[in-house]
Amino acid sequence: MEKYPVLEVNLNKLRKNTEIVTDLCKDNGIEVAGIIKGFGGIVEAAKAMAEGGCTQIGSSRIEQLRSLKEAAVKLPLLLVRIPMLCELEDVVKYSDICLASEKETLIELNREAEKQNKKYSVILMYDLGDLREGVFYRSELIELARLVEFELNSLMLEGIGANLNCYGSVAPTHQNLTELSDAAEEIEKILQRSLNIVSGGGTTTLPLLIKGGVPDKINHLRIGEGIINTQDLPLYWDTDIEGLDKDTFVLKAQIIEINEKPTYPIGELMVNAFGEYGHYEDKGIRKRALVGLGNQDVGDSSKLVPKDKNIMVLGASSDHTILDIHDSEKEYKLGDIVEFNVLYQAMLFTSLSQYVNKKIRE
Incomplete structure (x- = not known):
């Protein structure tokens, strides 16, 4: 596997x-x-x-x-x-x-x-x-x-x-x-x-x-x-160069949990694991997935771009990235793989992380 x-x-x-x-x-x-x-x-x-x-x-x-x-x-x-x-x-x-x-x-x-x-x-x-x-x-x-x-x-x-x-x-x-x-x-x-x-x-x-x-x-x-x-x-x-492919490097992560949950945290708020105050929008109950990948691996989860355009990255802790999959046309299940394009910071972190496997394709 x-x-x-x-x-x-x-x-x-x-x-x-x-x-x-x-x-x-x-x-x-x-x-x-x-x-x-x-x-x-x-x-x-x-x-x-x-x-x-x-x-x-x-x-x-x-x-x-x-x-x-x-x-x-x-x-x-x-x-x-x-x-x-x-x-x-x-x-x-x-x-x-x-x-x-x-x-x-x-x-x-x-x-x-x-x-x-x-x-x-x-x-x-x-x-x-x-x-x-x-x-x-x-x-x-x-x-x-x-x-x-x-x-x-x-x-x-x-x-x-x-x-x-x-x-x-x-x-x-x-x-x-x-x-x-x-x-x-x-x-x-x-x-x-x-x-x-x-x-x-x-x-x-x-x-x-x-x-x-x-x-x-x-x-x-x-x-x-x-x-x-x-x-x-x-x-x-604001620059396009014809013919360039954005899929030179693709990050793949596995779903470890799927749940329907509120979109706004419940209780008194404080700083998160990185000493920052989060920003949350209350959209009611929505379907979300956790993948086994976190800011320890990517630096900043906002630099991940899901290839499924109907998925939204909500945020991450050190080891988990939280995705809103509510509007996706795909019926995701436990163990499924979510693919991301990576912006520069995420590329830098994932390529250097010993916890992210590297796969070379011709």
């Missing part, structure tokens, strides 16, 4: 989604680093993205890149989180390029690359206002570029990049990406050579790309969500 919950990975659909997105970017002079952290670095899925046209594979976790290196993935491996000093040996050993913003980190990275007799590549990050990683002033960026190019002989300045939307919710625009482009051109004049990479963000740059607003100098994007969680594009960014 199959064990649930299950996160099912469809490699053919993932490969096809990758082809569609990378072809779109290629038509605009942009290469794609396929970011695998959203699905926990599952090796088979990473290989599908490589086969689909990505020119690099990236993750924020060096452990995931190590697995790819050991699985003989041939593409350059990109670390997309600024490396910690304590992991530099592994960074140089198991990746080919990383994002960087700190002078001390660059000096130590150079020392480690020299020790491993390796020429290691870096992308210097420029903060365009989202206030996560990157130097804030162009003068600082230029100073770091000079350092890498002229003083750190075991490092290669591959290019510069920026991150947008992940922390400060700042949208990629023609204006802020032009600031990145202008900085790249200034650095190229100083170095008297072209930069290989000008990396203009990730999935959230795709809507601007489709509208034709990305400056020509941008030639690299770091995309995960726009390939693996394609329902996020229309939901969050």
Whole structure:
């Protein structure tokens, strides 16, 4: 008997989604680093993205890149989180390029690359206002570029990049990406050579790309969500890309209880298991089901999208998710399986949970 919950990975659909997105970017002079952290670095899925046209594979976790290196993935491996000093040996050993913003980190990275007799590549990050990683002033960026190019002989300045939307919710625009482009051109004049990479963000740059607003100098994007969680594009960014399949990853959970119950809790209310006050609407007595899956597995049950459109996710505790099945045309029974599409947060949690089984399908 199959064990649930299950996160099912469809490699053919993932490969096809990758082809569609990378072809779109290629038509605009942009290469794609396929970011695998959203699905926990599952090796088979990473290989599908490589086969689909990505020119690099990236993750924020060096452990995931190590697995790819050991699985003989041939593409350059990109670390997309600024490396910690304590992991530099592994960074140089198991990746080919990383994002960087700190002078001390660059000096130590150079020392480690020299020790491993390796020429290691870096992308210097420029903060365009989202206030996560990157130097804030162009003068600082230029100073770091000079350092890498002229003083750190075991490092290669591959290019510069920026991150947008992940922390400060700042949208990629023609204006802020032009600031990145202008900085790249200034650095190229100083170095008297072209930069290989000008990396203009990730999935959230795709809507601007489709509208034709990305400056020509941008030639690299770091995309995960726009390939693996394609329902996020229309939901969050009002963007549809023809042909993308939302069923690359499907979460399946088993029903462990079915009952008809009131829709408003009975008694004095307090905070729930997560220290939050719930919001409930009294709709009378309705049929509901519990599945053996909770916020410990998915992070936030509101990021689950039932494939049965007549099911509504009411909420979850650590180990149970409560579904309203009253209006469903299917007569669910104990032991039946409910399928969900997963938004990014749920994808991240379920792929990493040891309590969610992983099933790979071609």
